[in-house]
Amino acid sequence: MKIAGIDYGDQPVMLAPMEDVTDRSFRLICKELGADATYSEFVSADALIRNIAATTRKLAIDPAERPTAIQIYGREVEPMVEAARMVEEAGPDILDINFGCPVKKVAGKGAGAGMLRDIPKMLEITRAVVDAVKIPVTVKTRLGWDHNNKVIVELAEQLQDCGIAAITVHGRTRSQMYTGEADWEMIARVKENPRLTIPVIGNGDIDSPERLRDAFSRYGVDGVMVGRAAIGNPWIFNELKHGLYPDDNRYTPLSLEQKFAIVRRQIQESIGRIDEYRGILHIRRHLAVCSLFKGIPNFRQTRIAMLRASTFAELAAVLDSVEAKLRSGEPFE
Protein backbone atom coordinates (compact mmCIF):
# COMPACT_ATOMS: atom_id res chain seq x y z
CA MET A 1 0.00 0.00 0.00
CA LYS A 2 1.19 3.48 -0.83
CA ILE A 3 -0.27 6.68 0.57
CA ALA A 4 0.70 9.63 -1.60
CA GLY A 5 3.93 7.86 -2.55
CA ILE A 6 4.80 6.71 0.99
CA ASP A 7 5.40 2.97 0.93
CA TYR A 8 3.73 1.00 3.76
CA GLY A 9 4.68 -2.40 2.35
CA ASP A 10 2.34 -5.16 1.28
CA GLN A 11 -0.80 -5.67 3.39
CA PRO A 12 0.31 -3.32 6.17
CA VAL A 13 -0.90 -3.75 9.73
CA MET A 14 -0.91 -0.46 11.56
CA LEU A 15 -1.25 0.55 15.20
CA ALA A 16 -4.53 2.47 15.61
CA PRO A 17 -4.56 5.83 17.36
CA MET A 18 -5.70 5.46 20.98
CA GLU A 19 -5.95 8.25 23.51
CA ASP A 20 -3.80 7.70 26.57
CA VAL A 21 -2.44 4.49 25.05
CA THR A 22 -0.43 5.22 21.91
CA ASP A 23 2.22 7.47 23.41
CA ARG A 24 5.61 7.52 21.73
CA SER A 25 7.08 4.72 23.84
CA PHE A 26 4.20 2.35 23.12
CA ARG A 27 4.22 3.24 19.43
CA LEU A 28 7.91 2.49 19.15
CA ILE A 29 7.53 -0.86 20.90
CA CYS A 30 4.70 -1.83 18.53
CA LYS A 31 6.78 -0.74 15.55
CA GLU A 32 9.70 -2.86 16.71
CA LEU A 33 7.34 -5.80 17.12
CA GLY A 34 6.03 -5.66 13.55
CA ALA A 35 3.53 -2.78 13.23
CA ASP A 36 4.04 -1.24 9.81
CA ALA A 37 2.99 2.25 10.85
CA THR A 38 1.86 4.20 13.90
CA TYR A 39 -0.62 6.95 14.77
CA SER A 40 -0.44 9.40 17.64
CA GLU A 41 -3.18 9.75 20.21
CA PHE A 42 -5.71 12.26 18.94
CA VAL A 43 -4.68 15.85 19.55
CA SER A 44 -7.23 18.57 20.25
CA ALA A 45 -6.86 21.39 17.72
CA ASP A 46 -8.19 23.89 20.26
CA ALA A 47 -5.71 22.81 22.94
CA LEU A 48 -2.84 22.77 20.44
CA ILE A 49 -3.34 26.32 19.26
CA ARG A 50 -3.56 27.47 22.87
CA ASN A 51 -0.15 25.85 23.38
CA ILE A 52 -1.27 23.63 26.24
CA ALA A 53 1.94 21.85 27.22
CA ALA A 54 0.35 18.40 27.72
CA THR A 55 -0.99 18.65 24.17
CA THR A 56 2.08 19.96 22.36
CA ARG A 57 4.08 17.12 23.95
CA LYS A 58 1.91 14.70 21.96
CA LEU A 59 3.48 15.96 18.75
CA ALA A 60 6.85 14.39 19.56
CA ILE A 61 7.69 11.59 17.17
CA ASP A 62 10.62 9.23 16.88
CA PRO A 63 12.29 8.70 13.48
CA ALA A 64 12.21 4.94 14.13
CA GLU A 65 8.40 4.84 14.11
CA ARG A 66 8.02 6.15 10.57
CA PRO A 67 5.83 6.15 8.65
CA THR A 68 3.83 7.86 11.35
CA ALA A 69 0.75 10.02 11.51
CA ILE A 70 -0.35 12.69 13.94
CA GLN A 71 -4.10 12.87 14.36
CA ILE A 72 -6.11 15.99 15.18
CA TYR A 73 -9.74 16.66 16.00
CA GLY A 74 -11.86 19.75 16.30
CA ARG A 75 -15.10 21.26 15.12
CA GLU A 76 -14.23 24.59 13.53
CA VAL A 77 -12.34 25.31 10.33
CA GLU A 78 -9.91 27.96 11.56
CA PRO A 79 -8.52 26.15 14.63
CA MET A 80 -8.21 22.96 12.58
CA VAL A 81 -6.24 24.77 9.88
CA GLU A 82 -3.97 26.42 12.44
CA ALA A 83 -3.45 23.14 14.28
CA ALA A 84 -2.72 21.37 11.00
CA ARG A 85 0.10 23.81 10.29
CA MET A 86 1.55 23.23 13.75
CA VAL A 87 1.38 19.49 13.23
CA GLU A 88 3.15 19.79 9.89
CA GLU A 89 6.02 21.58 11.67
CA ALA A 90 6.41 18.54 13.95
CA GLY A 91 7.34 16.48 10.88
CA PRO A 92 4.98 13.48 10.70
CA ASP A 93 4.61 11.65 7.40
CA ILE A 94 0.82 12.02 7.48
CA LEU A 95 -1.71 14.31 9.10
CA ASP A 96 -4.84 12.36 10.02
CA ILE A 97 -8.19 13.93 10.90
CA ASN A 98 -10.40 12.22 13.45
CA PHE A 99 -14.04 12.11 12.42
CA GLY A 100 -14.74 8.94 14.38
CA CYS A 101 -14.40 9.51 18.12
CA PRO A 102 -17.77 8.62 19.67
CA VAL A 103 -17.28 9.80 23.26
CA LYS A 104 -19.64 12.44 24.53
CA LYS A 105 -17.07 15.10 25.39
CA VAL A 106 -15.91 15.04 21.74
CA ALA A 107 -18.81 13.88 19.54
CA GLY A 108 -21.38 15.62 21.72
CA LYS A 109 -19.70 18.92 20.87
CA GLY A 110 -19.75 18.21 17.14
CA ALA A 111 -16.11 17.06 16.75
CA GLY A 112 -14.91 13.49 16.03
CA ALA A 113 -17.88 11.32 15.05
CA GLY A 114 -20.12 14.30 15.82
CA MET A 115 -19.11 15.55 12.38
CA LEU A 116 -21.08 12.64 10.86
CA ARG A 117 -24.16 14.74 11.64
CA ASP A 118 -22.83 17.69 9.70
CA ILE A 119 -21.24 16.34 6.53
CA PRO A 120 -20.96 19.76 4.79
CA LYS A 121 -18.89 21.01 7.74
CA MET A 122 -16.78 17.85 7.71
CA LEU A 123 -16.02 18.37 4.03
CA GLU A 124 -15.28 22.06 4.56
CA ILE A 125 -12.78 21.28 7.32
CA THR A 126 -11.18 18.53 5.26
CA ARG A 127 -10.76 20.76 2.21
CA ALA A 128 -9.32 23.58 4.30
CA VAL A 129 -6.84 21.30 6.08
CA VAL A 130 -5.74 19.66 2.82
CA ASP A 131 -5.13 23.12 1.34
CA ALA A 132 -3.26 24.35 4.42
CA VAL A 133 -0.46 21.75 4.51
CA LYS A 134 1.92 20.08 2.07
CA ILE A 135 1.97 16.67 3.77
CA PRO A 136 -0.69 14.10 2.84
CA VAL A 137 -3.93 14.34 4.82
CA THR A 138 -5.97 11.25 5.68
CA VAL A 139 -9.26 10.74 7.52
CA LYS A 140 -10.37 8.15 10.07
CA THR A 141 -14.09 7.79 10.55
CA ARG A 142 -16.99 5.40 11.15
CA LEU A 143 -19.82 3.99 8.99
CA GLY A 144 -22.16 6.84 9.89
CA TRP A 145 -23.98 8.34 12.84
CA ASP A 146 -26.40 5.48 13.44
CA HIS A 147 -28.01 2.43 11.86
CA ASN A 148 -30.25 4.58 9.64
CA ASN A 149 -27.40 6.77 8.43
CA LYS A 150 -24.63 4.51 7.17
CA VAL A 151 -23.27 7.05 4.73
CA ILE A 152 -19.71 5.82 4.44
CA VAL A 153 -19.68 4.65 0.80
CA GLU A 154 -20.76 8.05 -0.49
CA LEU A 155 -18.87 9.93 2.21
CA ALA A 156 -15.55 8.27 1.31
CA GLU A 157 -15.96 9.53 -2.24
CA GLN A 158 -16.81 13.05 -1.05
CA LEU A 159 -13.74 13.07 1.20
CA GLN A 160 -11.61 11.83 -1.68
CA ASP A 161 -12.88 14.80 -3.71
CA CYS A 162 -11.63 17.07 -0.90
CA GLY A 163 -8.12 15.77 -1.59
CA ILE A 164 -7.45 13.23 1.15
CA ALA A 165 -4.82 10.59 0.42
CA ALA A 166 -6.38 7.59 2.25
CA ILE A 167 -9.33 6.76 4.47
CA THR A 168 -9.58 4.54 7.53
CA VAL A 169 -13.01 3.09 8.22
CA HIS A 170 -13.91 1.70 11.64
CA GLY A 171 -16.81 -0.64 10.86
CA ARG A 172 -19.21 0.71 13.47
CA THR A 173 -21.61 3.65 13.71
CA ARG A 174 -21.26 6.35 16.35
CA SER A 175 -24.35 4.99 18.12
CA GLN A 176 -22.72 1.60 18.48
CA MET A 177 -19.74 3.11 20.33
CA TYR A 178 -17.71 -0.10 20.81
CA THR A 179 -20.61 -2.58 21.04
CA GLY A 180 -21.62 -5.25 18.56
CA GLU A 181 -19.30 -6.41 15.83
CA ALA A 182 -17.53 -4.28 13.26
CA ASP A 183 -19.34 -4.56 9.91
CA TRP A 184 -16.61 -5.61 7.50
CA GLU A 185 -19.13 -6.15 4.66
CA MET A 186 -19.75 -2.42 4.77
CA ILE A 187 -16.01 -1.68 4.80
CA ALA A 188 -15.72 -3.93 1.73
CA ARG A 189 -18.39 -1.88 -0.03
CA VAL A 190 -16.30 1.25 0.46
CA LYS A 191 -13.33 -0.50 -1.14
CA GLU A 192 -15.43 -1.98 -3.98
CA ASN A 193 -16.68 1.43 -5.12
CA PRO A 194 -15.00 1.80 -8.53
CA ARG A 195 -14.91 5.58 -8.15
CA LEU A 196 -12.79 5.37 -5.01
CA THR A 197 -9.10 5.27 -5.90
CA ILE A 198 -7.43 6.17 -2.56
CA PRO A 199 -6.30 3.35 -0.22
CA VAL A 200 -8.89 2.04 2.24
CA ILE A 201 -7.67 0.97 5.68
CA GLY A 202 -10.10 -1.30 7.51
CA ASN A 203 -10.48 -1.22 11.29
CA GLY A 204 -12.45 -3.06 13.93
CA ASP A 205 -12.05 -6.24 15.98
CA ILE A 206 -8.86 -7.54 14.34
CA ASP A 207 -7.32 -9.79 17.00
CA SER A 208 -6.21 -12.94 15.21
CA PRO A 209 -4.36 -13.98 12.04
CA GLU A 210 -7.65 -15.45 10.75
CA ARG A 211 -9.44 -12.12 10.99
CA LEU A 212 -6.48 -10.32 9.50
CA ARG A 213 -6.39 -12.71 6.56
CA ASP A 214 -10.12 -12.17 5.98
CA ALA A 215 -9.69 -8.41 6.06
CA PHE A 216 -7.29 -8.59 3.14
CA SER A 217 -8.54 -11.54 1.12
CA ARG A 218 -12.30 -11.48 1.74
CA TYR A 219 -12.94 -7.78 2.30
CA GLY A 220 -10.16 -6.50 0.04
CA VAL A 221 -8.85 -3.60 2.12
CA ASP A 222 -5.43 -2.11 1.39
CA GLY A 223 -4.34 -1.88 5.02
CA VAL A 224 -5.57 -2.84 8.48
CA MET A 225 -5.46 -0.97 11.75
CA VAL A 226 -5.34 -2.75 15.12
CA GLY A 227 -6.43 -0.99 18.29
CA ARG A 228 -7.67 -2.68 21.45
CA ALA A 229 -5.98 -6.00 20.75
CA ALA A 230 -2.62 -4.23 21.09
CA ILE A 231 -3.26 -2.84 24.58
CA GLY A 232 -1.18 -4.88 27.04
CA ASN A 233 -0.28 -7.00 24.06
CA PRO A 234 2.11 -5.12 21.74
CA TRP A 235 3.50 -8.42 20.42
CA ILE A 236 0.13 -8.94 18.67
CA PHE A 237 1.77 -7.45 15.56
CA ASN A 238 4.44 -10.12 15.64
CA GLU A 239 1.82 -12.82 16.20
CA LEU A 240 -0.49 -11.56 13.45
CA LYS A 241 2.40 -11.42 10.99
CA HIS A 242 3.66 -14.83 12.07
CA GLY A 243 0.17 -16.21 11.36
CA LEU A 244 0.19 -14.69 7.88
CA TYR A 245 3.83 -15.43 7.05
CA PRO A 246 4.85 -18.48 9.14
CA ASP A 247 8.13 -18.91 7.25
CA ASP A 248 9.30 -15.34 7.73
CA ASN A 249 11.84 -15.46 10.58
CA ARG A 250 11.35 -11.76 11.37
CA TYR A 251 8.14 -12.84 13.08
CA THR A 252 9.27 -15.76 15.23
CA PRO A 253 6.95 -15.90 18.28
CA LEU A 254 8.40 -14.23 21.37
CA SER A 255 9.46 -16.20 24.45
CA LEU A 256 7.96 -15.58 27.90
CA GLU A 257 11.22 -13.93 28.88
CA GLN A 258 11.09 -11.53 25.92
CA LYS A 259 7.50 -10.58 26.71
CA PHE A 260 8.32 -9.86 30.34
CA ALA A 261 11.26 -7.74 29.20
CA ILE A 262 8.86 -5.70 27.06
CA VAL A 263 6.46 -5.21 29.97
CA ARG A 264 9.35 -3.99 32.16
CA ARG A 265 10.46 -1.62 29.41
CA GLN A 266 6.93 -0.23 29.12
CA ILE A 267 6.84 0.41 32.87
CA GLN A 268 10.27 2.04 32.93
CA GLU A 269 9.55 4.25 29.94
CA SER A 270 6.18 5.26 31.34
CA ILE A 271 7.80 6.24 34.64
CA GLY A 272 10.58 8.05 32.78
CA ARG A 273 8.04 10.00 30.75
CA ILE A 274 5.78 11.05 33.63
CA ASP A 275 6.85 10.14 37.18
CA GLU A 276 6.89 7.02 39.29
CA TYR A 277 3.35 7.13 40.64
CA ARG A 278 1.51 8.40 37.57
CA GLY A 279 3.72 6.34 35.27
CA ILE A 280 2.55 3.21 37.08
CA LEU A 281 -1.08 4.36 36.98
CA HIS A 282 -0.72 4.85 33.24
CA ILE A 283 0.65 1.37 32.69
CA ARG A 284 -2.00 -0.41 34.81
CA ARG A 285 -4.38 -0.28 31.86
CA HIS A 286 -1.89 -2.42 29.91
CA LEU A 287 -1.17 -4.76 32.81
CA ALA A 288 -4.90 -5.30 33.47
CA VAL A 289 -5.44 -6.83 30.02
CA CYS A 290 -1.95 -8.19 29.32
CA SER A 291 -2.14 -11.62 27.68
CA LEU A 292 0.77 -12.86 29.85
CA PHE A 293 -1.54 -12.95 32.85
CA LYS A 294 -4.59 -14.53 31.23
CA GLY A 295 -5.83 -17.97 32.18
CA ILE A 296 -3.39 -18.53 35.07
CA PRO A 297 -5.10 -20.65 37.79
CA ASN A 298 -5.38 -18.95 41.20
CA PHE A 299 -3.91 -15.70 39.92
CA ARG A 300 -6.46 -13.41 41.58
CA GLN A 301 -4.43 -12.31 44.62
CA THR A 302 -1.30 -11.77 42.54
CA ARG A 303 -3.30 -9.75 40.02
CA ILE A 304 -4.61 -7.54 42.80
CA ALA A 305 -1.07 -7.03 44.14
CA MET A 306 0.18 -6.22 40.63
CA LEU A 307 -2.56 -3.67 39.97
CA ARG A 308 -2.19 -2.09 43.42
CA ALA A 309 1.59 -1.70 43.39
CA SER A 310 2.40 1.99 43.50
CA THR A 311 6.20 2.00 43.36
CA PHE A 312 8.51 0.57 40.76
CA ALA A 313 10.21 -1.66 43.35
CA GLU A 314 6.87 -3.17 44.42
CA LEU A 315 5.71 -3.76 40.88
CA ALA A 316 9.06 -5.18 39.76
CA ALA A 317 9.00 -7.64 42.68
CA VAL A 318 5.53 -8.89 41.69
CA LEU A 319 6.57 -9.28 38.06
CA ASP A 320 9.80 -11.07 38.97
CA SER A 321 7.92 -13.57 41.08
CA VAL A 322 5.22 -14.11 38.43
CA GLU A 323 7.83 -14.71 35.75
CA ALA A 324 9.77 -17.12 37.99
CA LYS A 325 6.62 -19.09 38.79
CA LEU A 326 5.48 -19.25 35.17
CA ARG A 327 8.90 -20.50 34.12
CA SER A 328 9.23 -23.11 36.86
CA GLY A 329 5.59 -24.19 36.78
CA GLU A 330 5.21 -23.47 40.49
CA PRO A 331 1.50 -22.85 41.24
CA PHE A 332 -0.02 -19.54 42.34
CA GLU A 333 -2.11 -19.49 45.49
Ligand SMILES: Cc1cc2nc3c(=O)[nH]c(=O)nc-3n(C[C@H](O)[C@H](O)[C@H](O)COP(=O)(O)O)c2cc1C
Ligand atom coordinates in the same frame (compact mmCIF):
# COMPACT_ATOMS: atom_id res chain seq x y z
C1 LIG B 1 -8.79 3.55 24.74
C2 LIG B 1 -9.09 3.92 23.31
C3 LIG B 1 -8.73 5.17 22.85
C4 LIG B 1 -9.00 5.53 21.52
N1 LIG B 1 -8.56 6.74 21.05
C5 LIG B 1 -8.70 7.04 19.72
C6 LIG B 1 -8.13 8.22 19.16
O1 LIG B 1 -7.49 9.02 19.85
N2 LIG B 1 -8.32 8.44 17.83
C7 LIG B 1 -9.01 7.57 17.02
O2 LIG B 1 -9.14 7.80 15.82
N3 LIG B 1 -9.56 6.45 17.52
C8 LIG B 1 -9.40 6.16 18.83
N4 LIG B 1 -9.88 4.97 19.31
C9 LIG B 1 -10.52 4.03 18.39
C10 LIG B 1 -9.51 3.04 17.80
O3 LIG B 1 -8.52 3.71 17.05
C11 LIG B 1 -10.20 2.00 16.89
O4 LIG B 1 -10.84 2.68 15.85
C12 LIG B 1 -11.24 1.18 17.64
O5 LIG B 1 -10.79 0.78 18.91
C13 LIG B 1 -11.65 -0.07 16.83
O6 LIG B 1 -10.54 -0.86 16.54
P1 LIG B 1 -10.19 -2.19 17.42
O7 LIG B 1 -11.41 -3.09 17.36
O8 LIG B 1 -8.99 -2.79 16.72
O9 LIG B 1 -9.92 -1.72 18.80
C14 LIG B 1 -9.65 4.61 20.65
C15 LIG B 1 -10.03 3.37 21.15
C16 LIG B 1 -9.76 3.01 22.45
C17 LIG B 1 -10.17 1.65 22.94
